[in-house]
Amino acid sequence: MSERVIVHEGLNVFAEHAEKWNSLLERAGNPSFFLRADWLNCWAKHWAENRKTMLVVVERNGEWIGGLPLILGKGRIGARWKVQKLEFAGVPFYDRMELPAATAKDCERSLELILQWMQRDLKSWTALGLHEVPNGSHTLNAFKSISRKRGFELHTVLASKAPLLDLHGGGKTSSKYRRQLRQSMERLMERGKVETDFFSVNSQDIESLIQECSAVESVSWKGKQGVGIFRNEGFRKFMLDVWKILAPEKGIALATIRLDGNLIIYHWGFRHGDRFLSYNMAQTPETNNIRGGSLILNLMVDKGLELGFSRIDASRGSLTSPNVIGRYHGPIRDHGNLVVYGPGLKSRGLSFLRHRALPIIRKLRKLPRPPVLEEKSEITDLPCTNESA
Structure with a gap:
């Protein structure tokens, strides 16, 4: 079984590889509207000019089994630090993002190979910061599993709550x-x-x-x-x-x-x-x-x-001002933000400051802690039909 990471780069990368990318999305069940090739291509034309734009995919026996649309450029980790940051393409306009893969096993394998490529071959990045990943999704579960197996630190916080409504x-x-x-x-x-x-x-x-x-x-x-x-x-x-x-x-x-x-x-x-x-x-x-x-x-x-x-989906929702869709008392999907730090000294220093020093300062000053992302194995969601990219 032949597997390899392929990195496509450039402002037109999402248009150039739209057919294979959309085929992957269909096999993955189209987990997010904001993964569509036409959406990503439109975003890149408007917002990606000064950043490195990449479509990083894992290929097995000639077929794409998973991938991430990524950008590399100056971005914030937390409120204080502006660093060379890897993040989902489409920022800040997307409401939900995942690593598309047909199965949980393919998702974890794809993510594992992509993380290895980042650590080994990708230069000049300080942190990988991914926002609005559904709690209990294959993507977040894969990050947690690989973190345990490989021994790297994964930091997560609760980012938003998205209520849903079944119109039937x-x-x-x-x-x-x-x-x-x-x-x-x-x-x-x-x-x-x-x-x-x-x-x-x-x-x-x-x-x-x-x-x-x-x-x-x-x-x-x-x-x-x-x-x-x-x-x-x-x-x-x-x-x-x-x-x-x-x-x-x-x-x-x-x-x-x-x-x-x-x-x-x-x-x-x-x-x-x-x-x-x-x-x-x-x-x-x-x-x-x-x-x-x-x-x-x-x-x-x-x-x-x-x-x-058949469904009205808040897409995402504020933690401080609950979305009005919640008044209909449907299920609520939690989204998390996650951070993985790069291999360099700057990355290790930033990780220490944010996750070792700052918690002590917060405790001494009696400041509120970041919202915790609870452990979930499955998404709290409504089934969706006829999802076509």
């Missing part, structure tokens, strides 16, 4: 919550004519819809704090290109609430098989006191099956 079941909301939704809609209707919609975006409407959404986001709290997905020209151009790629296959779904013809609340996301992957929502300030986020989610719950969705 409708979710379980309280009578109080449903009453609040009715009252909020009544208050909104008192202000003028209310129009609601949930639809797949057409190619000819992309620019006007992005312009409208961008205007709403700019006056929302996301715009005020500079954290919106349309916050500057570079971000808007990237999202415009993403929409242009996905709209012809009905890959962008958008929910809107308009008041007297003007957009006041929107929520859009990606289609991944039968899942709606929540990605971006914003509302104008005057709707903050009427549960705008809950109103538009309720619209999506009511209309989602008509658009061919």
